Amino acid sequence: AQSVTQPDIHITVSEGASLELRCNYSYGATPYLFWYVQSPGQGLQLLLKYFSGDTLVQGIKGFEAEFKRSQSSFNLRKPSVHWSDAAEYVCAVGAGNQFYFGTGTSLTVIP
Amino acid sequence: KAGVTQTPRYLIKTRGQQVTLSCSPISGHRSVSWYQQTPGQGLQFLFEYFSETQRNKGNFPGRFSGRQFSNSRSEMNVSTLELGDSALYLCASSLSGNGYNEQFFGPGTRLTVL
Numbered sequence: 012a013q014s015v016t017q018p019d020i021h022i023t024v025s026e027g028a029s030l031e032l033r034c035n036y037s038y039g040a041t042p043y044l045f046w047y048v049q050s051p052g053q054g055l056q057l058l059l060k061y062f063s064g065d066t067l068v069q070g071i072k073g074f075e076a077e078f079k080r081s082q083s084s085f086n087l088r089k090p091s092v093h094w095s096d097a098a099e100y101v102c103a104v105g106a107g108n109q110f111y112f113g114t115g116t117s118l119t120v121i122p
Numbered sequence: 123k124a125g126v127t128q129t130p131r132y133l134i135k136t137r138g139q140q141v142t143l144s145c146s147p148i149s150g151h152r153s154v155s156w157y158q159q160t161p162g163q164g165l166q167f168l169f170e171y172f173s174e175t176q177r178n179k180g181n182f183p184g185r186f187s188g189r190q191f192s193n194s195r196s197e198m199n200v201s202t203l204e205l206g207d208s209a210l211y212l213c214a215s216s217l218s219g220n221g222y223n224e225q226f227f228g229p230g231t232r233l234t235v236l
């Protein structure tokens with residue numbers, strides 16, 4: 012069965028530090044992969060997506076993610092975190108005509 | 123293009139009541155999905171509608187139902203509300219609902235059951 016795992020429930024980083032959020036998926040075929048960001052009480056906004064081709068994808072707000080088929084991972088990265096990046100980050104897999112979401116990673120940014 | 127809109131944004135109900143939530147997708151999008159989001163549980167898939175037909179359904183009791191109209195607008199109904207139904211209900215629309223069409227989310231309806 013398809014599933015998405017985000018092993019880190021909560022991460023705290025200092026402003027200006029680098030960030031990596033982990034996402035692992037289980038799916039038999041090549042998945043369509045997404046990262047969303049959610050501010051408190053709001054819906055999800057798409058940060059980036061991977062369909063095929065270059066395994067390193069660039070997104071909005073300076074985020075990037077790398078697809079590693081051998082590790083079934085799609086980790087999100089940012090070289091320098093800003094205080095405004097504090098939010099919930101959700102990884103998702105599109106498979107067939109359904110989407111599967113991770114439980115999210117909450118990011119706190121310390122000034 | 124206007125985004126996905128959901129009404130109302132906030133609702134307070136008591137146990138046993140029923141509630142109807144509304145979702146207007148992005149113009150041209152034919153697929154509408156509903157999710158329940160609670161702390162620690164992430165997004166739980168409720169159902170997906172495409173061209174007025176329920177195409178997929180998650181593992182929720184029959185108290186949760188939905189429908190889609192010819193203009194792609196969708197409603198979700200929850201009958202006999204329970205305390206555990208308190209959550210943020212998110213609606214998402216996409217062109218076709220296929221996995222390669224990203225979903226666009228509305229701001230959600232915050233339901234509180236007292």
